[in-house]
Amino acid sequence: MLDYLIPRLSFAGGHLRPGDDGVDYLPRGRVVVTGDMLVGSTDVPPGAPMESVGWKAVTASLSDLAATGARPVLVFVEMGLPPEMELDELKRIWSGIEMARDRYSVMVAGGDTNSCRDPVLAVFALGEAERPVPRGGSRPGDLIGVTGTFGRAAAGLHSILTRDLDHSWEALRRSFLWPVARIEAGAVASRYATAMIDSSDGLARSLYDMSRNSGLGYLIERLPVDDEVTRYALTHGLDPERLVLGGGEEYELIITFDPSSERQLREELASVGCELIVIGRVVEGRGVWRVQDGAVVQVPELGWSHFGR
The missing domain is CATH 3.90.650.10 (PurM-like C-terminal domain)
Structure with missing residues (x-):
């Protein structure tokens, strides 16, 4: 699995490379960090294409960045997968992740894998914003x-x-x-x-x-x-x-x-x-x-x- 995944990770341009324990990069603005989790039993309807699972997992986190006004820079993908999952299913999920990567021009810089009874994709996203916008800043009359x-x-x-x-x-x-x-x-x-x-x-x-x-x-x-x-x-x-x-x-x-x-x-x-x-x-x-x-x-x-x- 790692032999398949690591060569597909993005290099953020710092001292650490794909396969290291982390990633480093020099930010250009205020850094905004968010994350979202997709769980198979509650978020994926029967018959949904596996590619859409990967796409939605990334999109959900990047949408949280968008809601702050941030532009995405990189994501980490944490995957809990059933032991019986076939490699082909993983490849289809990852294909959806790469489709989202290309659509949003974001780096998939790393992550983690583990065994899990219910498929789980947790995506940690990092972006940059000139002026991050909060949820609670509304004023009467807006x-x-x-x-x-x-x-x-x-x-x-x-x-x-x-x-x-x-x-x-x-x-x-x-x-x-x-x-x-x-x-x-x-x-x-x-x-x-x-x-x-x-x-x-x-x-x-x-x-x-x-x-x-x-x-x-x-x-x-x-x-x-x-x-x-x-x-x-x-x-x-x-x-x-x-x-x-x-x-x-x-x-x-x-x-x-x-x-x-x-x-x-x-x-x-x-x-x-x-x-x-x-x-x-x-x-x-x-x-x-x-x-x-x-x-x-x-x-x-x-x-x-x-x-x-």
Whole structure:
């Protein structure tokens, strides 16, 4: 296994080389460090291609970097693999990791392997930022913006789990299996954002996380519903609003910013191929609410919880 993996690692340009106990490099800005973990039994649906497992493991960590405004430099991949796993399966997982490496121009500089009953991929990511953006920096009166519509990944997962593999829903399935971290959008938004978070745990839960960090409230005045999600939900008897608020695995960015910055932020996001959708505003008080049928109602804390029941 190591004979296969070590020659595929990146050299960071310091004194230590692939196969050493660590990596060294000279940073060019403020260093941001994050990590994420993918567990086979809870994060990988039956039939998912092994390549997408490697891709998502890297993308999840890099999305956390994007949410701080950092650009990725290198990742470490820690793998716990079942002893009975065939080398071909490992190669397919690693192929997905290399696809993400190339897509995000990041070095895969090292990691570790161990035996584990349930496959686990933990990715430690290191990036650099001129101005790291926190989750809790929102101010009353800020606008809330997102970098795309919501619900596609949740609808795609439903399609996979129910084995509704109709070609009409292929794009939704790809949204779940092959998400993309908003690296360029995060770097642009960091110049204007007062706070930022990625939406991998769902729109509602991510806003609650921002509220806990800022002590402020987040009022949704427009749900960023994807038209294809609405069509899928109506076809399958699902609630599209629940898919939008609680689906998760979106990897869009949620940004709060001063209203005076809206035009500049919108234009600069468009220059990197990203749309700004304003969905509400930051208010006094703590919690998440939405405007529904002319009334303000509290939003339940829907979304992914690792230890939820």
